[in-house]
Every structure is written in C-alpha cells, then in structure tokens.
Amino acid sequence: MTHSNGLDKLDPLLQHRSRLGALVLLSGADAMNFTRLRELLDETDGNLGAQLRKLEEAQYIDVRKEFMDRKPVSWYALSTKGRQALKAHLRALEAVIKSAKV
Amino acid sequence: MTESHQLQDDLRFVRNAVHRRDSSSKTPPAIYYVIAVYVLIGYAMIDVVPKYCGLFFFIGGILVGVIGAQIGRRAAKQTGEEDAAKSRTEGLHWGGGIILAVISTAALAVVMPPLRSTLGSQVLVVMIGIVYFLGGVHFERHFLWLGPVLIAGGVLVGFVPHYGWTMLGAIIALGLVVPTFFPARDRNAVSSEVR
Numbered sequence: 001m002t003h004s005n006g007l008d009k010l011d012p013l014l015q016h017r018s019r020l021g022a023l024v025l026l027s028g029a030d031a032m033n034f035t036r037l038r039e040l041l042d043e044t045d046g047n048l049g050a051q052l053r054k055l056e057e058a059q060y061i062d063v064r065k066e067f068m069d070r071k072p073v074s075w076y077a078l079s080t081k082g083r084q085a086l087k088a089h090l091r092a093l094e095a096v097i098k099s100a101k102v
Numbered sequence: 103m104t105e106s107h108q109l110q111d112d113l114r115f116v117r118n119a120v121h122r123r124d125s126s127s128k129t130p131p132a133i134y135y136v137i138a139v140y141v142l143i144g145y146a147m148i149d150v151v152p153k154y155c156g157l158f159f160f161i162g163g164i165l166v167g168v169i170g171a172q173i174g175r176r177a178a179k180q181t182g183e184e185d186a187a188k189s190r191t192e193g194l195h196w197g198g199g200i201i202l203a204v205i206s207t208a209a210l211a212v213v214m215p216p217l218r219s220t221l222g223s224q225v226l227v228v229m230i231g232i233v234y235f236l237g238g239v240h241f242e243r244h245f246l247w248l249g250p251v252l253i254a255g256g257v258l259v260g261f262v263p264h265y266g267w268t269m270l271g272a273i274i275a276l277g278l279v280v281p282t283f284f285p286a287r288d289r290n291a292v293s294s295e296v297r
Binding site: 007015017020021024025028029030031032033034035036037039040041042068073075093096100 | 105106109111112113115116118119120122123126179181182183184185186187
C-alpha cells in the first residue's frame with residue numbers, strides 16, 4: 001500500500017477516535033453538553049473528560065459552564081480553529097482512502 | 103493492528119456515534135400535544151362558532167409558535183444539544199408553510215368568490231396537508247400519512263352534513279398524539295451500527 005503520504009498529513013490530535021468523534025459531532029450542532037457527548041460516544045466520564053481537555057488546550061473547542069438545576073453543566077462548541085483542523089484531517093483521510101484503493 | 107485497520111475502526115466508531123445522534127434527535131412530544139389541542143379546538147369551532155374561528159386560529163397560531171419555540175429550547179437543554187440551524191429550518195417549514203398556505207388561499211378568494219365560504223377553509227386544509235406531508239419527508243415520518251389524511255379530510259369534509267370539521271380535527275389531533283407513544287422504528291438501527 002502506498003498511502004504513507006496521506007497518513008503524514010493526518011492531525012495527530014485527531015488520530016484518537018474519541019477526539020475525532022467529538023469534533024465530528026460538534027460540527028453538526030451549535031453546542032453539546034458533556035452528558036450528550038458521553039452518551040453518543042459511549043465513553044466513560046474520565047476518558048471523555050481527558051480527551052475533551054486536550055481539544056480545549058489545542059483551542060479546537062470552546063467551553064462554557066452553566067448551572068442546570070443547581071448542577072454545573074459544561075457545554076462544548078467547535079471553534080473556528082477546530083473546524084479548520086477537522087476539515088484538513090478529513091481531507092487527509094480521504095487521500096489515505098483513495099490511495100489505499102489504488 | 104495495522105494503521106489502515108486502525109483507521110477503519112476509528113471511522114466505524116465515529117459513524118456509529120453520528121448514527122446514534124441522528125436516531126435520537128426527535129421533536130419533543132409536548133409540541134405535538136399543544137398543536138393537537140389547538141387543532142381540536144379550532145376545527146370544532148368551525149362547526150360550532152364559525153364566526154370566531156378565524157380569530158382563534160390567528161391568535162392561537164401565534165401562541166402555538168411561541169410555546170413550541172419555548173418547549174424546543176427547554177428540550178434542547180435537557181437533551182444536551184443546541185442546534186439553531188435545525189430549529190430555524192423546522193420553524194421556516196411549519197411557520198412559513200402554513201402562513202404561505204393562508205396567504206395563497208386568501209389571494210385565491212379575492213379572484214374566486216366561492217372560496218370566501220367554507221370552501222376556502224377546505225382549500226386551506228388541503229394546502230396545510232401538503233405542508234404536513236413535506237414535514238414527513240424532511241422531519242418526522244408519521245407526517246407522511248398524516249398529510250394525505252388532512253388532504254383527503256379537507257375534500258371529504260364538504261360531504262359531511264354535521265360536525266365534519268370536529269371529526270377531522272379529532273382525527274388530526276389523534277394523528278399528532280398517538281405516534282408519540284410509540285418510538286419510531288429505525289430500519290437502519292441494526293444494519294448501520296457497524297461492528
């Protein structure tokens with residue numbers, strides 16, 4: 001297989017499936033809270049929290065805190081930087097898939 | 103696991119997450135209950151106090167829109183997902199579609215005097231039936247059959263001598279409420295949950 005060229009263009013941060021999944025889900029909505037992301041990604045609190053923190057540190061997502069029924073709720077939204085990174089990563093993935101077909 | 107296998111596995115994981123999102127995004131049932139009450143009262147008024155039904159539909163329509171938006175916002179908070187673009191699309195479909203149907207019927211009534219009677223209401227109901235059907239195409243599947251029921255009802259109500267509108271209102275109200283008690287069958291649930 002000769003898809004090494006495409007592979008090196010993949011965003012290292014998005015090579016973890018939970019982080020990629022979170023960005024894909026957030027690209028289809030204005031914002032999602034932690035519980036919703038956890039349900040959809042079928043992840044544990046600890047793992048998802050760690051992965052979202054990495055995305056937040058890379059400024060791929062914006063976080064806002066709210067109180068619902070006196071409980072703190074974190075809402076996550078895709079940032080402009082995150083959207084660009086996701087697009088670039090998906091283009092690279094497409095290139096990998098195309099090269100694998102040859 | 104090779105890199106390509108790892109990639110495939112990751113893409114499956116993402117696809118399943120997106121599928122779970124798509125199959126769990128439904129309109130809150132409370133919105134249908136509000137519309138059902140509005141339709142039931144409004145259609146019964148055509149039979150009982152036709153003089154006031156126009157006013158009821160006008161004021162009630164605005165109230166239903168406001169209450170529906172409020173329920174939608176609250177449901178979004180509870181579900182944990184905010185999607186203004188989706189809300190705008192649904193609002194434009196239902197609000198815009200029904201307002202256009204009313205304007206079209208009123209415009210037709212200007213040039214076609216017979217439409218200034220109950221016949222105009224029948225034409226309006228047929229047009230709203232088309233809006234319902236298109237709602238089934240784009241949003242909720244049960245509108246696919248509720249739309250044609252409304253269209254047929256709009257035509258047939260002219261042949262019912264007594265309380266035809268009340269009966270049609272009851273059928274539509276049931277058509278709105280009953281499907282909320284049965285979760286929609288997702289034909290792709292098993293096949294598309296790729297393992």
